[in-house]
Amino acid sequence: MSTGADRSWGVIAIDGPAASGKTTLARRLAEELGLAWLDTGAFYRAAALAVLRAGADFGDEEGAVEVVRPRVISQEGGRTLLDGEDVETEIRTPRVTEAASLVAVLPGVRRIMVRMQRRWVEERGGSAVVEGRDIGSVVFPDAPVKVFLTADSDERARRRLAELGDAPEASAVRESLSRRDRTDATRTASPMRRMPDAVEINTTTLSPDEAAGRVLALVRAARAAE
Numbered sequence: 001m002s003t004g005a006d007r008s009w010g011v012i013a014i015d016g017p018a019a020s021g022k023t024t025l026a027r028r029l030a031e032e033l034g035l036a037w038l039d040t041g042a043f044y045r046a047a048a049l050a051v052l053r054a055g056a057d058f059g060d061e062e063g064a065v066e067v068v069r070p071r072v073i074s075q076e077g078g079r080t081l082l083d084g085e086d087v088e089t090e091i092r093t094p095r096v097t098e099a100a101s102l103v104a105v106l107p108g109v110r111r112i113m114v115r116m117q118r119r120w121v122e123e124r125g126g127s128a129v130v131e132g133r134d135i136g137s138v139v140f141p142d143a144p145v146k147v148f149l150t151a152d153s154d155e156r157a158r159r160r161l162a163e164l165g166d167a168p169e170a171s172a173v174r175e176s177l178s179r180r181d182r183t184d185a186t187r188t189a190s191p192m193r194r195m196p197d198a199v200e201i202n203t204t205t206l207s208p209d210e211a212a213g214r215v216l217a218l219v220r221a222a223r224a225a226e
């Protein structure tokens with residue numbers, strides 16, 4: 001299999017809950033296949049930051065849509081840009097993390113996000129590794145390879161704790177993860193769910209290399225079946 005840049009891959013959709021290993025996997029795949037990598041969660045985080053900065057109310061969908069609609073959200077070289085400003089560090093703070101799951105329940109905001117994400121991939125020739133919650137179900141339902149990543153909740157909390165530098169309480173991290181999982185999976189607008197044509201991979205005991213190897217095998221099989 002060629003591992004060089006190939007514009008005919010289409011989208012590799014990686015969905016799953018927080019800290020299931022999506023970003024590690026998506027970045028590896030993108031590198032291996034010479035494709036662009038898009039983290040759609042960062043778009044919701046940037047939208048949430050815009051709403052926070054505007055002092056708008058997350059319960060007022062119209063107000064939030066008014067704030068988000070004129071914004072330009074993008075990703076360049078793994079950095080997230082809000083109207084051209086690099087907000088990559090700010091969108092990873094606990095305050096924005098919690099706000100992102102509130103903004104993500106608003107259908108009007110989701111419609112704007114989906115449009116921006118499709119355009120981003122289109123501008124890169126239509127091929128990319130795209131991670132999120134609704135990629136295989138809503139954003140790119142025709143993606144030739146769809147993966148739904150999972151991992152046990154203890155393992156996900158352990159990974160999130162390892163990422164967070166300032167050693168927060170383990171119980172607070174666990175609570176935050178389960179609250180966000182619940183909001184993401186039970187919201188009416190595009191809830192996180194595994195599509196019937198998505199392959200579920202549980203990464204609890206897999207190394208990043210093993211997880212990437214499994215998806216590369218799926219990519220190879222999808223290419224061979226074309």
Ligand code: DC
Binds near residue numbers: 045100133180
């Ligand atoms: O993956 P993440 O933690 O950066 O995502 C931030 C929030 O955005 C999270 O609450 C889930 C939501 N999200 C979503 O609803 N749809 C996506 N495609 C990506 C993220």
